[in-house]
Amino acid sequence: MHLQNTKILIIDDDEDVLTALRLLLKSKVKEVVVSKNPNRIQNLMEATAFDLVILDMNFNSLVNTGNEGIFWLNRIKEINPEIDVILITAYGDIDLAIRSLKEGASDFIIKPWQNEKILNAVQALVEKKKKQPKLNLNSENPIIGDSPAMENVFVKLKKVAPTDANILILGENGTGKDLVARAIHDNSLRKNKPFVKVDVGALTETLFESELFGYKKGAFTDARADRKGRFESAHGGTLFLDEIGNIPLRQQARLLTVLQNRQVTPLGSNESIPIDIRLICATNLSIADLADENTFRKDLIYRINTIDFTIPALRERESDLNLLANYFVDFYSQKYSKGSLSMSPEFLKKLKGHPFPGNVRELQYVLERAVIMAEKASLAADDLTFSAIEKPLKADVQKETNLDAIERNTIYAVIEKNNGNITKSAKELGITRAALYRRLNKYEL
Numbered sequence: 490m491h492l493q494n495t496k497i498l499i500i501d502d503d504e505d506v507l508t509a510l511r512l513l514l515k516s517k518v519k520e521v522v523v524s525k526n527p528n529r530i531q532n533l534m535e536a537t538a539f540d541l542v543i544l545d546m547n548f549n550s551l552v553n554t555g556n557e558g559i560f561w562l563n564r565i566k567e568i569n570p571e572i573d574v575i576l577i578t579a580y581g582d583i584d585l586a587i588r589s590l591k592e593g594a595s596d597f598i599i600k601p602w603q604n605e606k607i608l609n610a611v612q613a614l615v616e617k618k619k620k621q622p623k624l625n626l627n628s629e630n631p632i633i634g635d636s637p638a639m640e641n642v643f644v645k646l647k648k649v650a651p652t653d654a655n656i657l658i659l660g661e662n663g664t665g666k667d668l669v670a671r672a673i674h675d676n677s678l679r680k681n682k683p684f685v686k687v688d689v690g691a692l693t694e695t696l697f698e699s700e701l702f703g704y705k706k707g708a709f710t711d712a713r714a715d716r717k718g719r720f721e722s723a724h725g726g727t728l729f730l731d732e733i734g735n736i737p738l739r740q741q742a743r744l745l746t747v748l749q750n751r752q753v754t755p756l757g758s759n760e761s762i763p764i765d766i767r768l769i770c771a772t773n774l775s776i777a778d779l780a781d782e783n784t785f786r787k788d789l790i791y792r793i794n795t796i797d798f799t800i801p802a803l804r805e806r807e808s809d810l811n812l813l814a815n816y817f818v819d820f821y822s823q824k825y826s827k828g829s830l831s832m833s834p835e836f837l838k839k840l841k842g843h844p845f846p847g848n849v850r851e852l853q854y855v856l857e858r859a860v861i862m863a864e865k866a867s868l869a870a871d872d873l874t875f876s877a878i879e880k881p882l883k884a885d886v887q888k889e890t891n892l893d894a895i896e897r898n899t900i901y902a903v904i905e906k907n908n909g910n911i912t913k914s915a916k917e918l919g920i921t922r923a924a925l926y927r928r929l930n931k932y933e934l
């Protein structure tokens with residue numbers, strides 16, 4: 490938020506004060522609306538997404554205790570808990586100032602004021618809003634979060650990013666594993682070298698080798714020219730292997746050999762190529778599931794897991810939900826030119842009541858949709874609809890014994906995993922695209 494984009498509402502029963510403040514602020518900010526009547530606050534706030542309210546504390550009351558100001562302050566905060574309110578009073582009553590700050594006012598100004606003081610107060614609040622709490626790292630995409638779990642991630646990340654240690658990132662789908670992998674690279678000594686991501690879980694056995702290790706012209710029927718593998722492309726930089734938990738044992742053995750020898754041999758070649766990569770792997774399996782010897786080699790786990798990061802599910806990080814929700818609402822309000830939308834208390838309550846099986850990715854989608862659908866400056870509970878595409882939480886899936894429900898849940902899970910890509914999902918489910926579409930219709934997905 491910048492000062493020139495800020496919308497301010499001023500409520501004061503003194504016409505002279507309104508005129509003076511309007512004149513002072515009009516040329517500096519985007520919009521100034523003034524009213525003598527505090528009863529109009531609700532309507533005005535519904536019509537315009539204000540960023541700031543300047544509110545008089547003393548309306549026509551017989552006794553100037555400022556109570557009326559506190560009453561209207563509370564009303565404003567009920568309508569939009571995020572909005573900043575600066576209170577004005579003619580009485581330098583420090584107790585009242587403290588009380589109003591406790592009740593949620595952002596600042597307090599005493600009449601008669603100096604224009605500079607008001608401008609400074611407005612400017613300071615706008616600046617404060619501009620600073621999204623985020624990881625102070627040089628990464629293009631900020632990682633938002635201030636939960637203890639994310640604070641730990643940030644501390645560890647800063648510590649290990651500059652080393653060449655292999656890293657394993659654990660967490661459910663959509664928790665931000667990709668983002669963390671990217672931030673590690675961006676804060677490493679390899680930041681100016683390539684960052685190469687491969688979703689190894691989605692590769693078939695033949696593709697696995699050609700994609701990772703490359704091939705020579707003529708190595709197989711379709712190999713019409715030499716092609717570099719991803720290991721080679723990542724030389725000097727970072728290789729990020731996503732969904733590592735899903736690769737079959739045979740491919741795990743191939744991977745282990747490459748990591749041990751630090752060289753790859755492209756298909757159809759006799760020569761091995763030395764590789765210098767920093768390896769980051771990610772999986773949505775828990776470390777206990779990953780360590781099941783029937784599905785994953787222990788020696789490979791040790792090799793890829795010098796340091797591990799666990800990103801908790803969003804439902805376990807309530808304060809992050811708040812921050813992320815604000816961040817995405819601001820982001821999409823700007824993207825879709827919706828002014829600065831705010832979240833009504835009912836909207837926030839509904840948001841907090843949802844378990845978000847799809848984690849931050851799901852949150853991002855539902856908020857984008859809510860912003861697009863929003864008709865008023867304050868997002869209403871009805872603007873929030875949860876996507877049927879998200880799979881229910883595992884505990885719910887396991888309770889399910891009805892075959893149709895199991896099929897429906899599996900389809901959800903696979904489509905979610907493939908980011909809505911029908912071709913990939915059909916392939917993974919072992920059915921044709923047409924068969925998948927038939928089932929989508931059947932289950933009204």
Ligand SMILES: Nc1ncnc2c1ncn2[C@@H]1O[C@H](COP(=O)(O)OP(=O)(O)OP(=O)(O)O)[C@@H](O)[C@H]1O
Nearest residue numbers: 631632633634661662663664665666667668849850
């Ligand atoms: N802490 C965060 N701050 C900001 N954006 C986030 C955060 N966590 C996740 N996101 C966003 O949520 C989406 C999903 O994140 P990401 O792809 O990193 O998750 P993931 O764990 O790698 O998912 P998957 O396991 O499905 O690959 C992305 O758009 C990402 O930018």
